[in-house]
Amino acid sequence: MDNQLSIGARANPLSHFEQWYETVQNSDPQPDAASLGTASIDGIPSVRLVLVKTWSEIGFEFFTNQKSRKGQELLVNRNAALTWHWKGFGAQVRIRGTVSIIESSAVRAYWNTRSYGSRISALASAQSTPIPHREALVEKANQLKRVYGEDSDMPVPDNWGGFRVHPSNYEFWLHDPDRLHHRIEYANVDGKWVSMILQP
Template sequence: MSDTSLTSGDFTESPEPFELFAAWLEDASASEPNDPNAVALATVDEDGLPNVRMVLLKGFDSAGFVFYTNYESAKGQELLTNRKAAMCFHWKSLRRQVRVRGPVEQVTAAEADAYYASRPRGSRIGAWASKQSRPLESRFALEKAVAEYTARYAIGEIPRPAHWSGFRIVPQTIEFWHDRPFRLHDRMVFSRVAGGWAKARLYP
């Protein structure tokens, strides 16, 4: 079990944000009924209009927060064009929220290959069959594409499509929020500075 100073509402003792995030994600994994790693991802399109959707966090460390997608999808194109993004985790069962903001970088091919190989076979087929975010004439067309790629890769390994890979948000700020009575919530923001992190408590 994580140290209580990191899992309680009073999280001022945490020296850096990733240790605290790991503790909170561990708590969420024990309490959330579905996908504790689900996170709202916000990007900006070519007109400067915000766009948000749910994705799954697939890894994190001191370098940042990693997720995977089709690079030809709307979010993929937006991230390749404007390499900045934000994330918001909300764990309703714990009454906690974490917000992440920062520039975005592409993961390495080795990272993408390793994660792609760990996915269920059907998900790897889906990465080939789905022209994500583009118009779909019918459900049958998608099922037909799945059948075609299933036949093509009936035996052996399924290679990772060139258009399918990952992004890493390199956080400049990470904010932790914990619900408290009468809307007097706890908020703590970590901001990246030379050599580490500065932290400050915020008004609710």
């Protein structure tokens, strides 16, 4: 177990996140993968992985199809949670908060950084809806490749976009060999971050 991460409270949980991320990104195989929890309007939960590549003081961002299950749930129930697990470091970070929709200019900017294949796939896929067989999807992607060449200015699909999770709480967790693990939670109280140690 690598012990390069330290648990002591910082003034601001975002700097805590950034310090950990800076360390783990050099050796974790997929540091940007986080489990995203959403819930339906009736409170039925659903969790899946997304890539969180960008963040700031305002929040943590991911991109997806807004007609997908997660997209539809977030449009009616803005509560969301993200959890990162960096196995080689025995570390977990959790955030909870509410989401907002990322502005179309930022969505377009991110869209343009995606590979040709990823853009074609996002255009082809009505994410989370059934299709009779996989060949139909492959054929749809091939058709789109005939319409949009590698160098063409491919439009952002209508339903594709991004959400930003605005954290109200962060939790940092570090493994202890005797399972007396370390946990520190930060809660936003009237605009100020308050930290507390939680029992494992």
